[in-house]
Amino acid sequence: MTDRRRINGPPSGTRPVVFASSLKSASGAVAERPRRHRQPNELRKIFLKTGLIPSASGSAYLEYEPSASLAAARSSPQSLIPPSSALKLACTVHGPKPLPRSATFSPNLVLTTHVKYAPFAARQRKGHIRDASERDLGVHLETALRGVIVAERWPKSGLDITITILEAEDDRWWGDAPDSHDAPWGMMNVLAGCITAASAAIADARIDCLDLVAGGVAAIVRDEEATEEGATTPELMLDTDPAEHKSILSACVVAYMPARDEITEIWLKGDHSKAALGVEDSSLGHEALIEGAVNAARGAHTVLVEAVRESAERYAGLVTGDSGRN
Amino acid sequence: MAAPPPALTLPPSQFARLQPHAYLLAHLSPPASSNQPSIRANGRASSQFRPTSANTGSLTHTNGSAVVRVGDTTAVCGVRAELLPTSDIASWSVSRSGAANNAQQRQTSSNSNSNDEIDPEESQIQDFNLLVPNLSLSTGCAPGFVPGAPPSALAQSLSHQILALLHSTRLVRADDLRVWYQVPRLGETDTKGQGQGEGGMDVDDDTTTHGQGKREIKAFWALYIDIMIVSLAGNPFDAAWAAVLAALRDTKLPRAWWDVDNEMVVCSDAVAEARRLALRGLPVASSFCVFEADAAAGWRAVIVPDAEEEREIEESARKGMLRRWVLADPDGYEEGLSQERVCVVVDKVDGKTVIVKLEKNGGWAVDGRELKQLVEIAADRWEAVKEILEQC
Numbered sequence: 001m002t003d004r005r006r007i008n009g010p011p012s013g014t015r016p017v018v019f020a021s022s023l024k025s026a027s028g029a030v031a032e033r034p035r036r037h038r039q040p041n042e043l044r045k046i047f048l049k050t051g052l053i054p055s056a057s058g059s060a061y062l063e064y065e066p067s068a069s070l071a072a073a074r075s076s077p078q079s080l081i082p083p084s085s086a087l088k089l090a091c092t093v094h095g096p097k098p099l100p101r102s103a104t105f106s107p108n109l110v111l112t113t114h115v116k117y118a119p120f121a122a123r124q125r126k127g128h129i130r131d132a133s134e135r136d137l138g139v140h141l142e143t144a145l146r147g148v149i150v151a152e153r154w155p156k157s158g159l160d161i162t163i164t165i166l167e168a169e170d171d172r173w174w175g176d177a178p179d180s181h182d183a184p185w186g187m188m189n190v191l192a193g194c195i196t197a198a199s200a201a202i203a204d205a206r207i208d209c210l211d212l213v214a215g216g217v218a219a220i221v222r223d224e225e226a227t228e229e230g231a232t233t234p235e236l237m238l239d240t241d242p243a244e245h246k247s248i249l250s251a252c253v254v255a256y257m258p259a260r261d262e263i264t265e266i267w268l269k270g271d272h273s274k275a276a277l278g279v280e281d282s283s284l285g286h287e288a289l290i291e292g293a294v295n296a297a298r299g300a301h302t303v304l305v306e307a308v309r310e311s312a313e314r315y316a317g318l319v320t321g322d323s324g325r326n
Numbered sequence: 327m328a329a330p331p332p333a334l335t336l337p338p339s340q341f342a343r344l345q346p347h348a349y350l351l352a353h354l355s356p357p358a359s360s361n362q363p364s365i366r367a368n369g370r371a372s373s374q375f376r377p378t379s380a381n382t383g384s385l386t387h388t389n390g391s392a393v394v395r396v397g398d399t400t401a402v403c404g405v406r407a408e409l410l411p412t413s414d415i416a417s418w419s420v421s422r423s424g425a426a427n428n429a430q431q432r433q434t435s436s437n438s439n440s441n442d443e444i445d446p447e448e449s450q451i452q453d454f455n456l457l458v459p460n461l462s463l464s465t466g467c468a469p470g471f472v473p474g475a476p477p478s479a480l481a482q483s484l485s486h487q488i489l490a491l492l493h494s495t496r497l498v499r500a501d502d503l504r505v506w507y508q509v510p511r512l513g514e515t516d517t518k519g520q521g522q523g524e525g526g527m528d529v530d531d532d533t534t535t536h537g538q539g540k541r542e543i544k545a546f547w548a549l550y551i552d553i554m555i556v557s558l559a560g561n562p563f564d565a566a567w568a569a570v571l572a573a574l575r576d577t578k579l580p581r582a583w584w585d586v587d588n589e590m591v592v593c594s595d596a597v598a599e600a601r602r603l604a605l606r607g608l609p610v611a612s613s614f615c616v617f618e619a620d621a622a623a624g625w626r627a628v629i630v631p632d633a634e635e636e637r638e639i640e641e642s643a644r645k646g647m648l649r650r651w652v653l654a655d656p657d658g659y660e661e662g663l664s665q666e667r668v669c670v671v672v673d674k675v676d677g678k679t680v681i682v683k684l685e686k687n688g689g690w691a692v693d694g695r696e697l698k699q700l701v702e703i704a705a706d707r708w709e710a711v712k713e714i715l716e717q718c
Contacts, residue, residue: 011416123387
C-alpha cells in the first residue's frame, strides 16, 4: 500500500548504502569501536534550552554533547560512517486547552504524548508513520509525566506533548552483529532525554508540577577487555552510550523527582541477576542499577533547573515589559 | 487612598488578538498627525524580510543536513541517499536500449563540466522518482496541527510544491545520481556493435575506450529529502525551500561502484572520495502577502476594478492614502489577515535575474507593475540568502 498523502520514492523501494569496508572487515584496517573517555559516573553534557518555538505554549530543545569519537570524526572527517551519534530532540507543549465537545468529561488534565523520530534520525531510515517503538516511548513518557503534573487544577482540559527526535542514539555499535545481549538500548537514552526535555517544556508552559522530573540512565556493561581476561566483574556505568560498549547486560531508566525523592517511571531491561558488582558491593544488581539511574537523573536535574530558571526570567521580563503600560 | 478607577484600555497584545485587522491597519497607516512611519506590527518595513540564519551538517545520520531559521519559523532538512539498482526498475531494460551510448558520449565530453550542457537523460530523475521530498508539519510546530495524524492539506501541498520546484529548476543533475559500471571486454567483438545507433560513435569509441566494453548504469541514487518544520510562524515555504537548498549544497554522496563478485553496488566510506552534488544555480524563494485596508475584502465577491476605479485608487495612492500593502515574508499573524499570496522564485545567472517560478493567487491587487517590483525585491533577497548559504 502506498501512502497517497506523501511523496513516495521509487515504487520498487530503494536499498540502504552498503559500505565496502563493512563487507570485508578481515582485510585492511578494521574500524575501531569508539571508547568511553568518561569516568563511569560522569555524564555527558546536556544542552537544554527552552522557548525556541514561540507558537507553542512551552517548548524545549535538548542535545547531548557528542562523544569524543564523534567530535573527532566531525572535526577531521575520515569515514562517512559516523562512529556514534548524539541525541537531539525538540519538545513542544500545547495547552492546557479545552477538550473537544465530543470528549467525555474528565475532572483532570488529559495528557497526550507523541514521540516521533524524524526519518533521518537513526542509522536505518524511519518511516513516516509512528511504529510500535515510538508508541511505546510515548506511553512511557506519559506515565513519567502523569505523576508530576498537578492534574486536578485543569478539569476538562487537554495537554498535548509532542517530541520530535532529530537524531537518536544508536542501539549498538554499527560494526557489531546483533547478538544475544541485543536490545534497543538506544531507546532508553532517548526516553531519558524525552523526560528531561518534556519536563523543561512543561515548566516553560507554566503548568503546575510537583517537582521538575528528570530522566537518567544507568547500565551494567561488560567491556571487551574483560572477556579476554576471563571472568572480570561487569561495571556499572551512568549515561551509557550503547555504541561505546561491547555488551550491555542490563540497563535502567528512571524519571526521578529529587525534591520529593520519588520515582514516577522506571524501566529496567536485561539480565541483572547474574551481574554481581564486585565483592565490596553487596547490593543486588537491580538496586545498584536504579541507584545509578537516579544519580544520573540528579545530574540531569541540575541542567534542568538552569534551563527553567532561564525560562522564568524570560517570562518575568515579558510580564514587566507588558506592565510598563500602567 | 482610593486608586482611580482603571481606564478601559487594553494592552497592545490583547488588542492585537481581539481586533487583528484594525491593529495591523493602525500600524500600517498611522494618523498623519502622529508623524510615525508606516510600519508593520512586527516592526518591519513592508519589504523587509525576517533575519535568517542557516546551519549545515549538524545531523550525524544524513548525507547532508541543514537547519534554517527565518524569524521564528524553523525548518530542519535532512537528505538521505539510498540506492536504486536498475534491476529493480521495471521499465529499465525497455527504455535503456540506445540510451547508454548517448550518455557515454556525454560523459566523455562533459569532463570540462560546462554548466549549460543538456543531458538528454535528465528526465530520469522524474521518471524514476529519484528525488523524494516530504515535509512534515505534525511536529507540534503550531497548535493547529495534530501530531500523529496524516499530513494536513498544507503539508501535502508544500511537499508537492517543493517536488515540482526541484523538477522544474532541474537543481540536481541526473548525472550525479548515476552509478556507472564499465563492462570489461571479454573478447567477443559483437557485444560492441550491439546497440550503437549513431555512426559517429564508432570512431570515438575506438580511440577513447579501447580495450574496454561499454559503460552501463547499474544503479541510481535516490535522495530522500525530509523536512521537519520544527517551529511555524508563517511563511513555511521560504524556510523549507532554503533548508532544502542548504541541505543539498551540503550533501555528499559516497563513491559507489558495481561489485561483480557480490552482484551489488558497494560504496567507499572514505570522505576524500565522496563528492558533492553539483547543483544547477541557486533558486531562492520569496513570498509576499497582500493586506487590504478594507476588512471585508476577503468576504466580497472579487470584482476587477474598471478603468475609473483604477484611476481613483492610483489617485489616492499618490496622495499617500494606501489601501493595500504588499508585505514581504509574512509571519503567521499577517498570513491570517490576508487572502492574496505571491511567491517568486528567482535565480541569478551572470548578474541577470531569472524568474524560475511565479505564483500568485487569492486576489487581483498585485498587477504587472507591482510584480516587477516584487521581482526586484526577490532579487535583493537572493543576494542576502546567497551570502547566508555561503557562510554556513
